[in-house]
Amino acid sequence: MTLHQLNNHLNPAPEALPASPALRVDGLKAYYQTRWFGITREVRAVDDITLRIEHDEIYGIAGESSSGKSSLIKTIAGAIRPPLNVVGGTVNFDFGTRKVDLYTLKPEERTAIRWKHLAYIMQGSMSVLNPLRRVRQSFIDFAFRHMGMPMPAFLKAVEDHLLRLHLQPGVLDSYPHELSGGMRQRVVIALATVCRPGFIIADEPTTALDVVVQKSVLTMIREVQREMRASILFVTHDMAVHANLTDRLGIMYAGRLVEEGRTRDLFRNPRHPYTLHLIRSLPRIGDAEPRQGLEGTPPNLADPPPGCRFHPRCPIAMDVCRVMVPPMQALGGGHRVACHAVTEGTVQ
Amino acid sequence: MLKIFRDLLRFNLEFAIGTLIVSIIVGLSVLSFFSPYPPEDIYVVAPDVPPSWEYWLGTTSRGQDVFWQMTAALRNTLLFGIAVAAISRVISLTIGLVSGYMGGMTDRVLMSINDTFIIIPLFPILVLFYFVMRDSMSWALLALIMAALGWAYDARLIRSVAMSLRTREFTSQCIFSGMSPRQIMTREHLPYVLPIVFSTTLNNMNWSIGMEVTLSVLGFTDINTPTIGSMLYWANQHTALVAGVWWWIAWPVIAVMLLFIGLYLLATALNEYIDPRSRLSRMGGAT
Amino acid sequence: MKTYAIYLAKRLLQFVLVVFIGINLTYVISHATPIDPVEQTISALTSFGNTSPEAIETMRESLRELYGMSGTPLEQYVSFWSRIVVGDFGPSLSAFPTPVSELILRALPWTIGLLVVATVLAWLLGNLLGGLAGYYRKNRLLKAMGLIAMGLHPMPYYVVAFVLLVVFGFLWPVLPISGGSGIGVGRGFSFDFISSVLLHSLLPALSLVVVGLGGWFLGMRALVSNIVTEDYVVYAELGGVDRRRILTSYVMRNALVPQVTGLAMSLGAIFTGAIITEEVFGYPGIGSLLVDAVHAGDYSLVLGITSVSIVAVSLAVLVIDLLYPLLDPRVQVE
Ligand SMILES: Nc1ncnc2c1ncn2[C@@H]1O[C@H](COP(=O)(O)OP(=O)(O)O)[C@@H](O)[C@H]1O
Ligand code: SF4
Ligand SMILES: [Mg+2]
Numbered sequence: 009m010t011l012h013q014l015n016n017h018l019n020p021a022p023e024a025l026p027a028s029p030a031l032r033v034d035g036l037k038a039y040y041q042t043r044w045f046g047i048t049r050e051v052r053a054v055d056d057i058t059l060r061i062e063h064d065e066i067y068g069i070a071g072e073s074s075s076g077k078s079s080l081i082k083t084i085a086g087a088i089r090p091p092l093n094v095v096g097g098t099v100n101f102d103f104g105t106r107k108v109d110l111y112t113l114k115p116e117e118r119t120a121i122r123w124k125h126l127a128y129i130m131q132g133s134m135s136v137l138n139p140l141r142r143v144r145q146s147f148i149d150f151a152f153r154h155m156g157m158p159m160p161a162f163l164k165a166v167e168d169h170l171l172r173l174h175l176q177p178g179v180l181d182s183y184p185h186e187l188s189g190g191m192r193q194r195v196v197i198a199l200a201t202v203c204r205p206g207f208i209i210a211d212e213p214t215t216a217l218d219v220v221v222q223k224s225v226l227t228m229i230r231e232v233q234r235e236m237r238a239s240i241l242f243v244t245h246d247m248a249v250h251a252n253l254t255d256r257l258g259i260m261y262a263g264r265l266v267e268e269g270r271t272r273d274l275f276r277n278p279r280h281p282y283t284l285h286l287i288r289s290l291p292r293i294g295d296a297e298p299r300q301g302l303e304g305t306p307p308n309l310a311d312p313p314p315g316c317r318f319h320p321r322c323p324i325a326m327d328v329c330r331v332m333v334p335p336m337q338a339l340g341g342g343h344r345v346a347c348h349a350v351t352e353g354t355v356q
Numbered sequence: 357m358l359k360i361f362r363d364l365l366r367f368n369l370e371f372a373i374g375t376l377i378v379s380i381i382v383g384l385s386v387l388s389f390f391s392p393y394p395p396e397d398i399y400v401v402a403p404d405v406p407p408s409w410e411y412w413l414g415t416t417s418r419g420q421d422v423f424w425q426m427t428a429a430l431r432n433t434l435l436f437g438i439a440v441a442a443i444s445r446v447i448s449l450t451i452g453l454v455s456g457y458m459g460g461m462t463d464r465v466l467m468s469i470n471d472t473f474i475i476i477p478l479f480p481i482l483v484l485f486y487f488v489m490r491d492s493m494s495w496a497l498l499a500l501i502m503a504a505l506g507w508a509y510d511a512r513l514i515r516s517v518a519m520s521l522r523t524r525e526f527t528s529q530c531i532f533s534g535m536s537p538r539q540i541m542t543r544e545h546l547p548y549v550l551p552i553v554f555s556t557t558l559n560n561m562n563w564s565i566g567m568e569v570t571l572s573v574l575g576f577t578d579i580n581t582p583t584i585g586s587m588l589y590w591a592n593q594h595t596a597l598v599a600g601v602w603w604w605i606a607w608p609v610i611a612v613m614l615l616f617i618g619l620y621l622l623a624t625a626l627n628e629y630i631d632p633r634s635r636l637s638r639m640g641g642a643t
Numbered sequence: 644m645k646t647y648a649i650y651l652a653k654r655l656l657q658f659v660l661v662v663f664i665g666i667n668l669t670y671v672i673s674h675a676t677p678i679d680p681v682e683q684t685i686s687a688l689t690s691f692g693n694t695s696p697e698a699i700e701t702m703r704e705s706l707r708e709l710y711g712m713s714g715t716p717l718e719q720y721v722s723f724w725s726r727i728v729v730g731d732f733g734p735s736l737s738a739f740p741t742p743v744s745e746l747i748l749r750a751l752p753w754t755i756g757l758l759v760v761a762t763v764l765a766w767l768l769g770n771l772l773g774g775l776a777g778y779y780r781k782n783r784l785l786k787a788m789g790l791i792a793m794g795l796h797p798m799p800y801y802v803v804a805f806v807l808l809v810v811f812g813f814l815w816p817v818l819p820i821s822g823g824s825g826i827g828v829g830r831g832f833s834f835d836f837i838s839s840v841l842l843h844s845l846l847p848a849l850s851l852v853v854v855g856l857g858g859w860f861l862g863m864r865a866l867v868s869n870i871v872t873e874d875y876v877v878y879a880e881l882g883g884v885d886r887r888r889i890l891t892s893y894v895m896r897n898a899l900v901p902q903v904t905g906l907a908m909s910l911g912a913i914f915t916g917a918i919i920t921e922e923v924f925g926y927p928g929i930g931s932l933l934v935d936a937v938h939a940g941d942y943s944l945v946l947g948i949t950s951v952s953i954v955a956v957s958l959a960v961l962v963i964d965l966l967y968p969l970l971d972p973r974v975q976v977e
Contacts, residue, residue: 085881087881089877119881119883120883122881122882122883123882123883128881130874130877130878130881132874135873135874135875136874136875136878137875138875138879138892138893138897139875139897139973140896140897140900140971140972141892141893145892149879149882149884149885149888149892150879150882150883150884153883153885183972183973185972185973468656468657468660469660469664471657471661471908472657472660472661472664472665473664474908474911475661475907475908475910475911475956475957475960476661476664476665476668476911476953476956476957477911477912477914477915477918477952477953477956478911478912478915479914479915479918479919480915480918480933480948480949480952480953481665481668481669481672481949483933483934483937483945483949484669484672484673484945484946484949485672486937487680487683487937487942487945488672488673488678488680488683489678490678490683492678562797562799563799565799566798566799566800566801566802567799569799569801569802570799570800570801570919573801573805574922574934576937588805597809597812597813605809609802609805609806612802613798613802616797616798616799616802617793617794617797619797620793620796620797621793624793
């Protein structure tokens, strides 16, 4: 080993560092704080969430509707606006060339990072394109500034990008209403990724599409990830999609993360009663009887139940569940769960 | 209901101001019942007296006390507005509910007719109506024709609410339980559209009162019934402005302007309460 | 292309419907009411002196002929329509023997000029300011304008025109309050004439603009404050699209679409406002002509003006409708 090599070994160049995770979220809290006719309401949609996402990883978030998935990733993307406010916690990105603590930045700086390093695909992508503007115009509005090239080169780059994603450059001349639902979704993904960002956040991009179209969108996302080596934070309530796409999976219930682990592990060996329910309710070939549903309704996040928020619906709830919030426990292999029953070894 | 009213009063400034203004106007019109002489009578007090302790708002060149004259005028004007609004609500509601509930061809035909009544310039038609009726023209007849012409705008609003009700689950439940379309419309949908009906009522009153004032000032109505419009008509006939009898014109104009603003504020506040997104009702210059 | 053709056909159909219903309405009012305009005219004409019964009878005959009220109801109906289609409403009674159509044609340019200028001005200004007020909700000046607009918008045209007349005619007489041009100023393409016309149109136009402005302002402000919550605006803001671009091409541009529909829908009301305003300021347009015709008992003229008004307004609406697809590529094919 030469001295030079030794030196490199001891003080590796920044790229070669055992990189910090692409995203670190610590104790994040974000509430909807509203005043309407004199009554103040606080909806605790994101309550004390901690998670890590590695480089080059597809991380999924699951949970029923209204569990706070969108609120969480809006907060992570820095895409919040009143009445949603960050109440506590931090969001740290490592884009390789740049590390940022999102909520210490000024709003303008946050905006500058989005699109260039961070792609955010908002829920309801059907309506995120201006209906009165051609797709080409949208690409120019959103991405031209970031690419730093003259217009003809920029348009060429956009067309190349579309071709790589198996989209005809002809879509650039269309108005959004002229495109089918699946096509529009794919155009939105192309728009969000045209600057080749290192981190992609997608909120329910496959919801409201039929199964065949869904598949093409998923294929596209997988290709984008493979090509750009980007990290993806992918939200959907559809467990089947998670099973097909994500590397790791976090389960949200009523504004909290209740379980997290490698997708494979979670499906094989779910530990939290709510995760168990989600996986059991997946239809499977050979089902004899209909899957049993959960009783009760999701809690009102303006006034969540004390202790474990799942206890009113949990089939194995204990006394401690009603008073104490279960802490997140590591089970090894990156598997974490927040449930008193698991901690106390009541369930295996 | 009462609680909503109280909340609106406390937290919606527009509603509070509107309520205050309209209460004052209604109060004044109630006072008309205590007038010392019938409002149609002329030369009952000394003419052309400026506002004074004896005659607060002055007297007219026709020997009427402007204050008492105005209370009667406000009462009749308000009643006129209410009458037009009440009659035209029946048409608006019927067309709006049927169109919104039935959808399809019925909706298209009804809305074409509806838009026709929105587009047609109504003033020349009202003038033509007066022209052929002349002396047979009465307060009630005018209210009737205005109601027959002025329902379309609100029918469109009611239709849009009814259309959104049609897709709600309870409507299909009603259909499965064997209710007839008429039953569904009157028993199930009507309660939902009532709030918007209420706010359109206020706007419709503004429209009809404005039109009445205009027609009366030109002398195109029964000018012997005291209304704000006919009061101004007589003031113009006596060239009150040139003669310096400004109080004959100023008070009724101020009163009716306040009434317009009050009704409008109430309607706006109600609209915002019903649907924060529908602040655009009555956009444009549909006055 | 095909969708545009369908759209076109629908708009034309609506135009035909408006004219059909409107003209029938005038027919019903003038023919089916218990009051006979012929008798009305006779009593108006004979109220000033003694006329022999024979003279009255001849008068009745010729008036019936003139008003298209002779023959069976069907014949009357057909003749009513044929007059309107060719635009021949017979001679005017008050300006005998000038044809009604000529009187209307003389007055129409004044009304159209006043109306177009005032409407365009009010619409553009109201939308611009209202759009800004909706986008910059915190701006004090724009907030104050909103308050003024809320006070002005509910006012009927007559009241605003009247108040302006009092202010500029009696309290602070700086502007001409009556007529279309100065007395003694020769007509023609001279500076004097044009400036006189402009000066005389100032108050009528001002009252129209003042009323219209408030409505467009409030409508646009409400539209914009809804549009800024639309996904595509939120997304553009999150994407860091240039603020001015968002304001112009995302917010204002999109809010203008319903405002154009609104313009088409309120043309009838605006027209009503214009003719009322004309009457207040003695402006020599359709409005003054109409009121004078009523006072003179000129049935043919009243009928002619009513019919022409209906056709003119529906034509203007049709023009806006046909231009609409230029503004909105999503031509509606329901
Ligand atoms: N603008 C808002 N104001 C108040 N509460 C909101 C708002 N948007 C969402 N919420 C509430 O926040 C909670 C989480 O919603 P969301 O993040 O959209 O859930 P998900 O994406 O999982 O369906 C829900 O209870 C919802 O009612
Ligand atoms: S903590 Fe208790 S209530 Fe919550 S999931 Fe576990 S067992 Fe159920
Ligand atoms: Mg969501």
